[in-house]
Amino acid sequence: MNKLIKLIEQEFEELEKGIIFPNTNLSDVLNLDSMSILVLIICIEDEYGVVLQDDEIKQSRTFEDLNNLIIQKTIVN
Amino acid sequence: MICSIVSCVPKNAFNLDDYNQIKSDDLEKTKLFTGVLSKRTSNGEFSTLHLCINAMKKILPLNDLSNKDVEIVAFVTQSPNHSVPGNSYSVHKEMSLSKTCILIDLNIGCTGWIQGVFIVKSIMQQHNLKYGILLNGDTDVLTDINDNSTYPIIGDAGVASLIVNNKDQDVNEVFNFSYNGNYSDAIIEKKDTNNSRLLKVKMNSSLIAKYLLTEVIPFSKEFLRKNNANPDFFIPHQANKYFVDTLSKKLDIPKEKTLISYPHYGNTSSASIPLTICANNQVEKNKLFYCLAFGVGMSTAQMLFYPNKDMKTKLIEI
Numbered sequence: 001m002n003k004l005i006k007l008i009e010q011e012f013e014e015l016e017k018g019i020i021f022p023n024t025n026l027s028d029v030l031n032l033d034s035m036s037i038l039v040l041i042i043c044i045e046d047e048y049g050v051v052l053q054d055d056e057i058k059q060s061r062t063f064e065d066l067n068n069l070i071i072q073k074t075i076v077n
Numbered sequence: 078m079i080c081s082i083v084s085c086v087p088k089n090a091f092n093l094d095d096y097n098q099i100k101s102d103d104l105e106k107t108k109l110f111t112g113v114l115s116k117r118t119s120n121g122e123f124s125t126l127h128l129c130i131n132a133m134k135k136i137l138p139l140n141d142l143s144n145k146d147v148e149i150v151a152f153v154t155q156s157p158n159h160s161v162p163g164n165s166y167s168v169h170k171e172m173s174l175s176k177t178c179i180l181i182d183l184n185i186g187c188t189g190w191i192q193g194v195f196i197v198k199s200i201m202q203q204h205n206l207k208y209g210i211l212l213n214g215d216t217d218v219l220t221d222i223n224d225n226s227t228y229p230i231i232g233d234a235g236v237a238s239l240i241v242n243n244k245d246q247d248v249n250e251v252f253n254f255s256y257n258g259n260y261s262d263a264i265i266e267k268k269d270t271n272n273s274r275l276l277k278v279k280m281n282s283s284l285i286a287k288y289l290l291t292e293v294i295p296f297s298k299e300f301l302r303k304n305n306a307n308p309d310f311f312i313p314h315q316a317n318k319y320f321v322d323t324l325s326k327k328l329d330i331p332k333e334k335t336l337i338s339y340p341h342y343g344n345t346s347s348a349s350i351p352l353t354i355c356a357n358n359q360v361e362k363n364k365l366f367y368c369l370a371f372g373v374g375m376s377t378a379q380m381l382f383y384p385n386k387d388m389k390t391k392l393i394e395i
Binding site: 014034037039042045046054057 | 110226283285319
């Protein structure tokens with residue numbers, strides 16, 4: 001979980017550090033516009049080797065949900 | 078082989094700081110992500126045709142050629158002045174070209190320069206033609222001013238490339254193409270929100286990202302491996318900073334070998350690679366250039382080539 005939070009803080013330079021927790025709502029922090037989703041797809045693929053779909057990201061309510069999705073996809077791969 | 082490139086852009090620069098269609102936070106994010114600080118726009122004063130004709134008027138005397146020497150003209154654009162007839166006929170009229178000069182109009186997006194070089198070169202070799210002109214360009218008329226994923230970054234440019242059929246150097250360029258129509262919705266014309274008769278290009282960024290990761294990057298790695306290529310310069314399509322940086326990183330090409338023009342010209346569709354070569358006029362020629370474009374379709378086009386050390390390039394403003 002910490003790895004994902006660190007990755008997002010690093011990729012989204014404009015974000016204030018320390019505001020993301022596992023139960024934080026994704027859309028509260030990232031706005032989930034097309035640019036944010038694109039950055040998420042690319043940085044997650046680079047770090048974890050899995051390609052997420054934009055609707056999968058939008059369905060993840062919290063950062064923990066997103067982390068679980070990545071774990072699930074990594075196991076399938 | 079590609080012997081000369083002249084790029085023509087409007088003098089008028091649109092600074093992203095002046096883009097007031099979105100909130101300032103979103104503007105900062107757009108600048109950070111796209112890396113675009115300004116783009117050139119003619120505000121409807123010049124069309125793609127106008128920009129390309131100006132480039133062509135410069136490239137012929139620059140290479141001691143007359144209009145009648147040109148045996149083939151291919152015009153690549155997605156913003157032609159008219160659907161009927163194609164822009165190449167207007168070029169023929171304006172430049173008083175020979176009646177036997179072959180005219181082609183091609184509707185291709187960001188991969189249009191590499192595809193255009195391939196098509197023109199192939200026809201020239203087949204029919205033993207000596208001089209060909211490839212014209213590439215687009216303007217921001219295709220974008221909706223309220224769409225922050227296209228309008229602030231799509232810039233205007235027109236490029237003329239001189240292709241000369243030298244039999245002894247006919248293997249100078251190595252090409253590779255790949256297409257996937259399943260991604261056709263990724264960049265597509267849709268009706269403008271304010272005027273249902275107007276069509277504007279919409280981008281689905283996540284589909285483009287998926288195509289980049291699952292197709293463009295594997296294809297390009299394979300292409301470089303197969304050709305045992307270690308490029309001296311990498312000239313990617315100038316989609317935006319994030320895509321250019323991702324490509325350099327994934328292909329393990331250092332940033333200092335990656336040529337860019339997006340900070341001041343934005344994404345100029347099929348003109349972006351030749352415009353980037355002109356904007357980096359100082360780089361040494363006679364080195365291995367690797368051009369990689371991806372876009373509308375979706376399509377991927379790659380080319381490895383050694384520009385002649387005497388290749389003449391020029392960037393002009395009107």
